[in-house]
Amino acid sequence: MKHADVIVVGAGPAGIAAATAAARHGRSVLLVDDNPGAGGQIWRGGIENFDKAGEKRDDPAKTKALKGLVSSGATLLSGFRVFDAPGPSELRAIGETSEGTEVVTLRYDRLILATGARERFLPFPGWTLPGVFGAGGLQALVKGGFAVEGKRVVVAGSGPLLLAVAAHLHEYKASIACIAEQATTSQLAPFASSLLSYPSKVWQGISYRATLYKTPYRTGSWPISAMPNEATGLLKSVQLTNGNKTWQEPCDMLACGFHLVPNTELASLLNCKLQVGFVAVDEQQRTSVENVYCAGEPTGIAGLDAALIQGEIAGLVSAGQSASHLHSRNLAERRFGARLEAAFRLRPELRLLPALETIVCRCEDVTYEDLAARSSWTDAKLQTRCGMGPCQGRICGPATQTLFGWTPKSVRPPLFPVPVSAFCVHDSQQTVSEEIA
Amino acid sequence: MESDVLIVGAGIVGCACARECALAGLRVCIVEDSVTGGGATAAGMGHIVVMDDSPAQFELTRYSRSLWQQLLPKLPRSAEYETRGTLWVAADEEEMVEVRAKHSAYGAGGVRTETLNEAEVAVEEPKLRAGLAGALLVPDDGVIYPPAAADWFLERALAIGATIVRGKAISANKGELRLADGTKLRGERIVLATGTDCSLLPSLPIKKRKGHLLITDRYPGFLHHQLVELGYLKSAHKLESDSVAFNIQPRRTGQLLIGSSRQYGDEDSKSDAAILTQMLERAQGYMPELAQVSGLRVWTGFRAATPDKLPLIGPAEGLTDDRTIWLAAGFEGLGITNAPAAARLLVDQMLGRAPEIDAAPYLPQRMTTQAALHA
Amino acid sequence: MPESITVLVNGMPVQMQAGSIVSAALLKAGEPCRLSVTAEPRTALCGMGICFECRATVNGVRHRRTCQMICCDGMVVESDR
Numbered sequence: 001m002k003h004a005d006v007i008v009v010g011a012g013p014a015g016i017a018a019a020t021a022a023a024r025h026g027r028s029v030l031l032v033d034d035n036p037g038a039g040g041q042i043w044r045g046g047i048e049n050f051d052k053a054g055e056k057r058d059d060p061a062k063t064k065a066l067k068g069l070v071s072s073g074a075t076l077l078s079g080f081r082v083f084d085a086p087g088p089s090e091l092r093a094i095g096e097t098s099e100g101t102e103v104v105t106l107r108y109d110r111l112i113l114a115t116g117a118r119e120r121f122l123p124f125p126g127w128t129l130p131g132v133f134g135a136g137g138l139q140a141l142v143k144g145g146f147a148v149e150g151k152r153v154v155v156a157g158s159g160p161l162l163l164a165v166a167a168h169l170h171e172y173k174a175s176i177a178c179i180a181e182q183a184t185t186s187q188l189a190p191f192a193s194s195l196l197s198y199p200s201k202v203w204q205g206i207s208y209r210a211t212l213y214k215t216p217y218r219t220g221s222w223p224i225s226a227m228p229n230e231a232t233g234l235l236k237s238v239q240l241t242n243g244n245k246t247w248q249e250p251c252d253m254l255a256c257g258f259h260l261v262p263n264t265e266l267a268s269l270l271n272c273k274l275q276v277g278f279v280a281v282d283e284q285q286r287t288s289v290e291n292v293y294c295a296g297e298p299t300g301i302a303g304l305d306a307a308l309i310q311g312e313i314a315g316l317v318s319a320g321q322s323a324s325h326l327h328s329r330n331l332a333e334r335r336f337g338a339r340l341e342a343a344f345r346l347r348p349e350l351r352l353l354p355a356l357e358t359i360v361c362r363c364e365d366v367t368y369e370d371l372a373a374r375s376s377w378t379d380a381k382l383q384t385r386c387g388m389g390p391c392q393g394r395i396c397g398p399a400t401q402t403l404f405g406w407t408p409k410s411v412r413p414p415l416f417p418v419p420v421s422a423f424c425v426h427d428s429q430q431t432v433s434e435e436i437a
Numbered sequence: 438m439e440s441d442v443l444i445v446g447a448g449i450v451g452c453a454c455a456r457e458c459a460l461a462g463l464r465v466c467i468v469e470d471s472v473t474g475g476g477a478t479a480a481g482m483g484h485i486v487v488m489d490d491s492p493a494q495f496e497l498t499r500y501s502r503s504l505w506q507q508l509l510p511k512l513p514r515s516a517e518y519e520t521r522g523t524l525w526v527a528a529d530e531e532e533m534v535e536v537r538a539k540h541s542a543y544g545a546g547g548v549r550t551e552t553l554n555e556a557e558v559a560v561e562e563p564k565l566r567a568g569l570a571g572a573l574l575v576p577d578d579g580v581i582y583p584p585a586a587a588d589w590f591l592e593r594a595l596a597i598g599a600t601i602v603r604g605k606a607i608s609a610n611k612g613e614l615r616l617a618d619g620t621k622l623r624g625e626r627i628v629l630a631t632g633t634d635c636s637l638l639p640s641l642p643i644k645k646r647k648g649h650l651l652i653t654d655r656y657p658g659f660l661h662h663q664l665v666e667l668g669y670l671k672s673a674h675k676l677e678s679d680s681v682a683f684n685i686q687p688r689r690t691g692q693l694l695i696g697s698s699r700q701y702g703d704e705d706s707k708s709d710a711a712i713l714t715q716m717l718e719r720a721q722g723y724m725p726e727l728a729q730v731s732g733l734r735v736w737t738g739f740r741a742a743t744p745d746k747l748p749l750i751g752p753a754e755g756l757t758d759d760r761t762i763w764l765a766a767g768f769e770g771l772g773i774t775n776a777p778a779a780a781r782l783l784v785d786q787m788l789g790r791a792p793e794i795d796a797a798p799y800l801p802q803r804m805t806t807q808a809a810l811h812a
Numbered sequence: 813m814p815e816s817i818t819v820l821v822n823g824m825p826v827q828m829q830a831g832s833i834v835s836a837a838l839l840k841a842g843e844p845c846r847l848s849v850t851a852e853p854r855t856a857l858c859g860m861g862i863c864f865e866c867r868a869t870v871n872g873v874r875h876r877r878t879c880q881m882i883c884c885d886g887m888v889v890e891s892d893r
Binding site for chain 1: 867
């Protein structure tokens, strides 16, 4: 059993900022994350990327944040995922160590949820073919050592993530055939112009465009099917449309994701109130549950800068410090987030992409036809087993919400599949109690 | 328009009753507030098992199992009916004595069983721990996915003239069923098939018995039969205290369903960590490799238990003066098994047909007789 | 020069850079991580441990999320069937 004044769940930018701020102000802090290292998605670690000169490339913001975390004195617990909240101020997590599987109970005085977001996947014919990946998904795999040099990639779906992924793949020497963004130019225009209020983001946008200046960026376009090579069964091309004309884009890979959905499962398990699917927080990042804070994407998809500032606020407030000096920046980032949401709103045609035989629930291979006959999420779950697989509805939930307007019901532990033995924990076994310094 | 029968509750029992009524030519309307089979039907294990904790239970489950076997060719694939057989596992020689006794009793009742020794059990189920005394195999017992079966019963009923109304019944009185939205339905008979919900007839002697289940990821070949420890019956018999008993079922998908637990007095649907730990440790005791198996979900459900552990099937005489109220309730852990028999016995009584088994042990009016005897 | 290690994927030796994830080894070998309920070959989709499409048997243990595991020299990886 480990106890800390402040526990932060999720070591992405928000979690790192929160842990750093709280630890700098004298609190004992434990930062817990499922991945092998800190960074979350946007700052995911992995195989080092060497540029043409053989120099290691690094993101200065990421380096600064990680250095700050290390020097703050916060303790990082990597490779552990939280799967239950069994008692008041208590979490249970499981991880793989060199000795095997370990279950650990974590007790806190204050809890900061920085659980980030995941990609939204929408089904269309051929989306389960080998060679079709998520957009962020392919980026993560490449960082994890998947070689894409010389491969032809179509990047499609929605969100600023598409540009970041395309630029990143380009650095790893893939050839980007095109980027297909479902939002129209006019939908994006207010967002693009508002970037002028956010100079750092304009810089990010410009640097992406510099990398990708030869790559066609087609707005108002979306994938309608992924076609296999009949002989090999592997991806051969993607059929895209803009509502008027349709064309084939030959490729080796499709990196496709439709923006982001917040990871609110732990917050729900703790009975934090949600608002339109996001965790409701006040300007001090407090949720509706006492001593529980939330920072970053789960409160609203608003990008890196919002995550950093919300994390810092939560860290400061949880350490009994004032964060009022950050209030106006926080508001500015929230406004940016609102524009982001409006710019990348999903168009109605996306609901009509699946064919009757298109698989919607990938864990259980439930087709669109199976689901269309059902009346609600619960009815579909019981009669087709949609959502009953290991992903626990994280992939098919957002998809069926877009397709049918269904909202999944309440969350139950375990938040992730765990070995049967992990459910058998005796308080008497927790005699080894560690106080995080 | 008045129905011959109004059924409250589209769980597996209510749906089976609706189909049986419709097949008998009765005009039937079923009322359901939520999704078909969304209560105990969805929460339970889905076993079809002959249970001999009493002669009346043995008769009912034997009869109902034979009805399931007749339905087998008609059931859709989604119902996942499989004749996996039950293995009643004996941990020691004392339990082996029980195995032999069951073997005789089942045989006398016309139900096929085989006794297995330690070596034979190991061959039937390699993942069971070594050192067990033996087991009783009941090869014709089955396993099913209940919500799909309930949906099929309902769909068959609707296809032959039954109707369904979605809404919450708030009162049942002299042939009139009132719904929360103000709708009034009229019927010659009102059948309460509402599981643990006694709001329409507070005198129902039904108590909730909470159970836990865990479902795993797919492990094809891990488990061949449904396994039950002999202590299961002792656990099911306990009227007051909490207990666990090892029970595991394979799904066609290769997933494993692990149970079982029984608790009185706990109305909270949240899972109880202490009981869950006990239940899973007991399971790991019988099948050690379960420790590393990936558990996807844990949930609870509420069985409807009567004082004598037999269901209430027939007119609600003795529990109410209202002659229009009928019951198909109180099935405890055997709702899935006994649904077809309950439906058949109910309709037999409505039509004055001779039932295929003696319906007396399940008549609701026995409750008052028993109460009088104990007074 | 980054260190190189070897893992076995469905019996075939595959050389990977040290620090690579197991999903990358399966992709390099051209092998699916698993077969779905209707026998479709599947590989990693989300890359962040959430979709469970990347499940494979690693060193004899089924249903391991290969996108969350780092390759070790001599690791035995088999597609889940």
